Amino acid sequence: MSLGPYASFIVTSYALVTAVVLALIVWVAIDFRRQQQRLRELEQSGVSRRSGRAAADIRCLNK
Amino acid sequence: MWRHPLADVAAKAAAPIGAAFTFLALVTGSLWGRPMWGTYWEWDARLTSVLILFLMYLGLMALWRAVEDPSRAARAAAILTLVGAINLPIIKFSVDWWNTLHQPASVFRMGGPTLDRAFLIPLLVMAVAFFAVVHHVASGGDAQRDPAPPGAQLADDASQPAFGVTRCRLVPMRPLS
Numbered sequence: 001m002s003l004g005p006y007a008s009f010i011v012t013s014y015a016l017v018t019a020v021v022l023a024l025i026v027w028v029a030i031d032f033r034r035q036q037q038r039l040r041e042l043e044q045s046g047v048s049r050r051s052g053r054a055a056a057d058i059r060c061l062n063k
Numbered sequence: 064m065w066r067h068p069l070a071d072v073a074a075k076a077a078a079p080i081g082a083a084f085t086f087l088a089l090v091t092g093s094l095w096g097r098p099m100w101g102t103y104w105e106w107d108a109r110l111t112s113v114l115i116l117f118l119m120y121l122g123l124m125a126l127w128r129a130v131e132d133p134s135r136a137a138r139a140a141a142i143l144t145l146v147g148a149i150n151l152p153i154i155k156f157s158v159d160w161w162n163t164l165h166q167p168a169s170v171f172r173m174g175g176p177t178l179d180r181a182f183l184i185p186l187l188v189m190a191v192a193f194f195a196v197v198h199h200v201a202s203g204g205d206a207q208r209d210p211a212p213p214g215a216q217l218a219d220d221a222s223q224p225a226f227g228v229t230r231c232r233l234v235p236m237r238p239l240s
Contacts, residue, residue, distance in 0.1 A: 005098070006098060009094050009095055009097075009098060012094055013091040013094055013095075016087065016090060016091065017087055017091070020083050020086065020087055021083075023083075024079070024080060024083050027079065031076075
C-alpha cells in the first residue's frame with residue numbers, strides 16, 4: 001500500500017499516537033492499582049466509604 | 064454540583080489525559096505543517112493558544128504535586144482551571160479574530176461545513192463516541208452493574224463525609240430497619 005508523498009507524516013503520527021495512548025493506558029492501570037491500595041489502607045485504618053459499610057456499623061463518638 | 068469533592072478528583076484525573084491529547088495535537092499538527100506550510104512551527108494565534116493550553120495542563124499537574132494538603136491543592140487547581148477556561152474561546156475563535164496560517168472555522172459555520180467528507184465523517188463519529196463515553200461515566204457507568212450490597216447505607220449517618228471520618232470506631236453489624 002502506497003501512502004503517497006506524506007508517508008513520513010502518516011507513519012510518524014500514527015506511531016506517536018500509538019505510543020502516547022499506550023502510555024496513557026499503562027498510567028491509568030498503574031494509577032488504578034495505586035488508588036485501590038490507598039483505599040485498602042484507609043479501610044484498614046477504620047475509614048470506610050458510606051456505600052460500603054455492609055460489614056460493620058460505624059458509630060461516631062462525637063455524636 | 065458546586066464544591067463537590069468528585070469534581071476535584073475528576074479534574075485531577077483529566078489533566079494528564081488532556082495534556083497527552085493536546086501534546087498529540089501540537090506535534091502531529093506541527094508535522095503536518097511542514098509539508099503544508101513549509102514550517103514546523105509558527106507563532107500564530109491558534110498554535111500559541113493551544114500551546115498555552117498544554118502548559119496549563121502541565122501547570123495543573125505540577126500544582127497537585129506541589130501542594131501537600133489535598134484540599135488546598137484542589138482549591139488552587141480549581142482557580143487555575145477557571146483562569147485557564149478563558150483560553151478556550153480564544154482557541155476556538157483565534158482563527159477568526161486574527162490572521163493566522165490556519166484556515167477559518169470549517170465545521171461549525173454559517174453555510175455548513177467546508178471540511179471534506181473524508182475528514183468530517185470520522186470527526187463526527189469520534190465526537191458521538193466521546194459524548195457516549197462521557198454519558199456512560201456520568202450516569203454511573205460500571206458502578207450501576209455492581210451496586211452496594213443491601214444495608215450498606217446507614218440512614219442515620221448520611222451527613223458524614225465519605226472520607227476523613229475521625230473519632231469513629233467499628234462495632235459488630237446489626238440488621239438495619
